Amino acid sequence: MTETLPQLRLGPLQWTGQIVMYALFAAFVGYFASQPPVSLLPPGHGLLRLSFSHPGKFATDCRQRSAEELAKMPPQMRAAQDCQRTRSPVQARVEVDDKVLIDRSFRPAGLAQDGAASGYWRTPIAAGTHRLRIQFKDDLRADAPTPTGRAVNLPPLRRPLAPHEDPEVIARLPYLDAVCNETLRLHPIVPDVPRMLARPLELGGYRVAPPLGVDVATALVHRREALYPEPDLFRPERFLERRFTPFEFFPFGGGHRRCIGAAFATYELKIVLATFLRHAHLELAEPDAVKPARRNVVMGPATGVRMRLRERRGQRAAA
């Protein structure tokens, strides 16, 4: 037996009530969407951040083992030197306009204190030009810390990272790494990696056999929309949001014949780029997109890429 529910009919009073309730709800949401006003920084202030990860020097010197000591040890453990793994903590001191804002020691990671010391510290400071002095000491036995100093212009509500001159630190900066990767993704210097077949291969429904070769088209894989949404867009963040496999991102080829200079080339790329950007504000001076051109096995810009120097560190340059 089925039972029909009575039909609910809304009269003018219910409709008016419903409209009033919706309006009240919208006003409630609208008000609290902007009230009370939230500012992450006090007005007229910028944020100074110090962020590093750095292995300190070993805390003690290695000790030379004597011949008697070595003779008593099992043969596979006879290392000539006895070295403790414990590292020095990293002492960081930041001064802004000769006022010390932080002077702290950061412990090395790991049970044996043999890992890198990591530090993160932030503070709002008044916007404007400041004299910034940073000192690091990563060796318990060293007398003086390594100072780095410079003037920085901190615009209101901006959050620049505390600069660092140490190439080892620069080489590990995540965003710089992402910028270099995104550049190599969009413009792989070697656009394809060829291989000669040693035996027959079934590839995408095709059967290929020696003496034919196959070619992995780096430039095409690097622009596959399924892997890289909006593939033509220069967006370094994609390398921070996701880790790509060696089959998805391979500017240095892959397998046994992968580029042996890859680590050196990326290190150099980062240091050169960071050094340029620290000393100059550059601007693209090409009115149109520069076309790529093949030069033997590598690709490069057909006409070079002209840049304009907008500003040198601390002084305005003629455009």
Ligand code: HEM
């Ligand atoms: C951004 C710079 C560079 C790029 C994009 C690059 C890219 C490549 C690529 C795609 C290959 C072929 C890999 C393969 O077949 O799987 C290759 C091979 C090679 N690269 Fe590089 N390379 C760069 C810099 C360097 C540097 C600086 C050196 C030397 C210090 C170097 C030395 C070599 C050598 C010796 C090979 C041949 C490896 C072999 O066949 O076993 N490359 N490189």
